[in-house]
Structures are given as structure tokens and as C-alpha cells.
Amino acid sequence: MANSDAGGPLVELRAVRKSFGDNLVLDDIDLAIAPGEAVVVAGPSGSGKSTMLRCINGLEEIDSGSVRFDGRPVDPRSKSIGPMRAEIGMVFQQFNLFPHKTVLENITLAPVKVKGIEPAAAQARARELLETVGIPEKAGASPADLSGGQQQRVAIARALAMDPKLMLFDEPTSALDPEMIREVLDVMRELARGGMTMVVVTHEMGFAREVCDRIVFIDDGRIVEQGPPAEFFAAAKSPRAREFVDKIIHH
Amino acid sequence: MGALFDVLTDNFDELAGGLWVTLRLVGASFAIALVVGTLVAALRIAPSKWLQRLGGVYVETFRNVPLLVLLFISFAGLRRAGVPISNWAAGIGSLGLYTAAYVAEVLRSGVFAVSRGQIEAALSLGFSYGATLRRIVLPQAFRTVIAPLASITIAMIKNSAIVGVSLLALPDLLKEARIVQSRTFQTDEAFFWAAVGYLLITASATIAFRRLERRFAIRR
Numbered sequence: 448m449a450n451s452d453a454g455g456p457l458v459e460l461r462a463v464r465k466s467f468g469d470n471l472v473l474d475d476i477d478l479a480i481a482p483g484e485a486v487v488v489a490g491p492s493g494s495g496k497s498t499m500l501r502c503i504n505g506l507e508e509i510d511s512g513s514v515r516f517d518g519r520p521v522d523p524r525s526k527s528i529g530p531m532r533a534e535i536g537m538v539f540q541q542f543n544l545f546p547h548k549t550v551l552e553n554i555t556l557a558p559v560k561v562k563g564i565e566p567a568a569a570q571a572r573a574r575e576l577l578e579t580v581g582i583p584e585k586a587g588a589s590p591a592d593l594s595g596g597q598q599q600r601v602a603i604a605r606a607l608a609m610d611p612k613l614m615l616f617d618e619p620t621s622a623l624d625p626e627m628i629r630e631v632l633d634v635m636r637e638l639a640r641g642g643m644t645m646v647v648v649t650h651e652m653g654f655a656r657e658v659c660d661r662i663v664f665i666d667d668g669r670i671v672e673q674g675p676p677a678e679f680f681a682a683a684k685s686p687r688a689r690e691f692v693d694k695i696i697h698h
Numbered sequence: 699m700g701a702l703f704d705v706l707t708d709n710f711d712e713l714a715g716g717l718w719v720t721l722r723l724v725g726a727s728f729a730i731a732l733v734v735g736t737l738v739a740a741l742r743i744a745p746s747k748w749l750q751r752l753g754g755v756y757v758e759t760f761r762n763v764p765l766l767v768l769l770f771i772s773f774a775g776l777r778r779a780g781v782p783i784s785n786w787a788a789g790i791g792s793l794g795l796y797t798a799a800y801v802a803e804v805l806r807s808g809v810f811a812v813s814r815g816q817i818e819a820a821l822s823l824g825f826s827y828g829a830t831l832r833r834i835v836l837p838q839a840f841r842t843v844i845a846p847l848a849s850i851t852i853a854m855i856k857n858s859a860i861v862g863v864s865l866l867a868l869p870d871l872l873k874e875a876r877i878v879q880s881r882t883f884q885t886d887e888a889f890f891w892a893a894v895g896y897l898l899i900t901a902s903a904t905i906a907f908r909r910l911e912r913r914f915a916i917r918r
Binding site for chain 1: 822
């Protein structure tokens with residue numbers, strides 16, 4: 448029985464450690480994320496935020512500790528990792544749309560080839576999703592013909608097409624021009640309102656304050672502080688987090 | 699000028715027959731080069747050191763031995779060893795496997811042009827490593843290297859001329875032109891038409907590859 452249905456966390460990291468060579472990037476990370484929760488992971492560049500996110504769907508292998516999704520261990524080396532990733536949507540900083548496929552094909556590829564959904568049904572669903580992200584007219588376009596904001600919205604639709612239980616966002620607006628950041632954040636806000644469980648690595652503190660249930664602040668590979676955004680922004684307990692908030696809010 | 703065209707019309711059946719043999723030789727070798735080249739490229743980027751080495755040994759062997767030597771080994775050498783290989787099989791095999799080494803190298807460079815992010819996007823959607831390679835990486839690699847593949851193909855078409863005049867004696871275009879030349883002593887004319895024949899094939903290949911490029915090249 449799936450763990451989340453029994454009231455357990457959807458994602459659980461325990462004592463996770465990870466180094467790149469001599470560089471310890473994740474140092475004893477404990478984190479549990481409940482179904483329906485929207486969590487923003489914040490922290491200075493190079494603090495290990497993205498690495499932690501990538502451990503959740505096994506794009507990064509951990510050195511020690513454990514990562515569990517829906518009660519099952521996440522093991523990048525096991526056969527079960529493919530089907531598990533199919534339940535976890537991921538959105539990247541650089542969009543990573545497939546340039547040799549149309550927008551519609553980008554969205555239908557995995558549902559058809561990984562999940563075995565009928566092409567016609569997958570296409571109908573893809574068009575719905577394009578409607579949701581606000582660019583139904585781009586179904587036949589090539590990714591190269593889209594703006595960055597449009598590409599990122601297609602990338603979100605592509606992830607949603609797999610009907611994931613969890614969405615991971617790795618700095619989804621960091622490669623975008625300011626005027627396109629909003630259109631992407633709007634889509635993410637709607638997702639959170641719809642009850643999607645999401646983990647978002649971002650520097651968009653406005654989004655964090657307004658949308659997420661909890662902020663997890665990471666510095667130097669450790670979770671320094673976490674709590675509801677109102678608390679975090681008004682009265683962060685640790686000096687590092689206070690310094691971070693000051694810089695972000697008052698620059 | 700009249701003599702030039704007389705040589706063509708008088709010996710049309712031989713020259714056209716030679717062209718047809720060259721076309722079949724080149725077509726079959728191209729198919730082998732593409733299939734084997736893709737497999738070797740897959741070996742060279744496989745997640746195992748041993749498979750990578752195996753691919754490397756293939757490339758270095760077939761790229762560093764002259765085509766003519768491969769033809770000798772595959773025909774005379776195998777026959778002496780008791781393998782009853784035909785001149786067709788030896789010719790197509792040698793030219794195809796030789797060209798495959800170049801195809802593998804070009805494809806490998808195309809694979810490296812595919813960003814790590816493409817692979818991660820495919821993996822994160824639930825594709826296995828093999829399916830990611832097949833559906834995302836290789837199709838993009840092919841589209842990236844259409845132009846260098848055209849160069850390799852044209853080189854292969856010209857290399858095919860060695861096969862007929864080597865001891866394999868396949869009746870290809872150059873071989874037939876030599877037969878015409880030795881019978882008529884009209885050397886310049888005979889080889890002129892051979893050159894035209896090769897030009898017809900290479901020009902067609904060039905046009906075909908240009909079309910492919912226009913249709914499939916990736917805009918990034």
C-alpha cells in the first residue's frame with residue numbers, strides 16, 4: 448500500500464550525505480514532505496539545494512542515508528527507478544525540451560512510450576494541458592520557435608502529462624527574462640492551489656512568501672532552518688537565514 | 699567531340715552495367731556503415747569501460763588499416779583460411795566496415811553535442827537509459843552530424859572505386875571503364891565517362907543529404 452495514503456510523508460530524506468570529490472554538498476539532510484505540501488527550498492548559490500532536489504528522483508546518487516518516495520527507497524541503480532521517476536515530474540532551469548520534437552510530441556512522448564497510453568488519448572490530454580499553461584496555439588510549433596517562458600510552460604505541461612504525484616522544480620525561472628518569470632510562476636501557483644505536492648528550488652522569494660506552505664533554508668549542505676514563510680521572513684531564527692532574508696528583501 | 703560520345707554509345711551496356719554494380723556496392727556498404735557505425739558509437743558511449751574499449755578497438759582497427767589491405771585480407775586471406783567468401787561479400791563487407799569506423803566517430807561527436815540536460819529530462823520522465831539513448835540522444839546526434847555524414851558518404855562512394863580494380867575484380871564502373879579502355883584504346887574518353895558516372899552518384903548523394911539537413915537539422 449502506498450505510504451502517502453496511510454498518512455505518511457510522500458518524500459522522506461534521512462541522514463543524506465553526498466560529496467562531489469572532497470566537496471561535501473549535502474551534510475546529514477533530514478526532510479519529510481507531506482502529500483499536498485508545497486515546499487520552497489532556499490539558500491545561497493552552491494548551498495546544495497539543487498543537489499538535494501535531484502536526490503529525490505535519483506538523478507544524483509547519495510553516499511549514505513536514505514531517500515524514500517511514497518514509502519519506497521529511491522535507488523538510481525535499481526530497475527524500479529524508471530517507473531518511480533514516471534511518478535515524479537521534474538522541471539529544469541534550462542527547460543530541456545526535446546528540440547527534434549514538436550511541442551505536442553514533447554508532451555505525449557513519455558505518456559505513450561513509458562506509460563503505454565493510446566496516442567489519441569495522450570494528444571487530447573496534451574492539448575488540455577497546453578490550455579492550462581496558456582499556450583494551446585503552440586501545439587505544432589518547434590521548441591526553438593518559443594520564448595523562454597513558453598518553453599518552460601511546455602516543460603511543465605510535459606511533466607504534468609505523466610500525472611505525477613510530486614513535482615520538482617529546479618530553479619524554473621532562473622534562465623528567464625523578468626517579464627517571462629511571472630507567466631511561469633502563475634502556472635506554478637495554480638498547481639499549488641490545486642493541491643499538487645511540489646518542491647521548488649528558487650530565488651523567487653515573492654513566490655515563496657505567497658504560495659508555499661514551508662520554506663526550507665539550506666546553507667553549506669545543511670538544513671539550517673525551516674518553517675512557514677510568514678515566520679521565516681519576519682523572524683528567521685538563525686543568523687545565516689536572517690542575513691539571507693535581508694539580502695533578498697532589501698537589495 | 700564526336701569520339702567522346704561514340705565511346706559512350708558504343709559501350710553503353712558495359713558502362714551502365716558498371717554504374718549499376720557501383721550503385722549496389724555503395725548502397726549495401728552504406729547500409730552496413732550506418733548500422734554498424736551506430737552500434738559502435740553506442741558501445742563507445744556505453745556506461746561500461748569494457749564496452750567503450752571494445753568500440754575503441756573497432757574504430758582504431760578499421761580506421762588505421764588501409765582499405766586496400768582490408769580488401770586483400772577479407773578476400774584472399776579468408777579464402778586461404780578456408781572461408782568461401784564471394785568477391786561481393788568481401789567488397790561490401792570491407793567498404794562497409796571501414797566506413798562504419800568513421801560513422802561511429804562522427805556520431806560519437808554528435809552524441810557529445812547533446813546536452814546532459816536532454817538525458818536528464820528523458821530519465822526524469824521515466825525512460826530507461828537505453829530508451830533515452832534510442833529516442834532522445836541518437837536521433838539528435840544524427841540530426842547534428844548530417845553534414846559530416848555527407849562527407850563520409852561521398853568519400854565512401856569514391857573509395858568504392860578501389861574494389862573493382864583490386865583483386866576482387868567486381869565489374870563496377872571503374873573496372874568496366876578499364877575494360878572499354880583496353881579494348882578501344884580510347885583512354886581519356888573511357889575514364890571521362892567513368893568520372894561522370896561517379897559524379898552522378900556523389901551529386902545525387904549531396905542533394906539527398908542537403909534535403910535531409912533542411913528537413914531534419916535541429917534548430918537550437
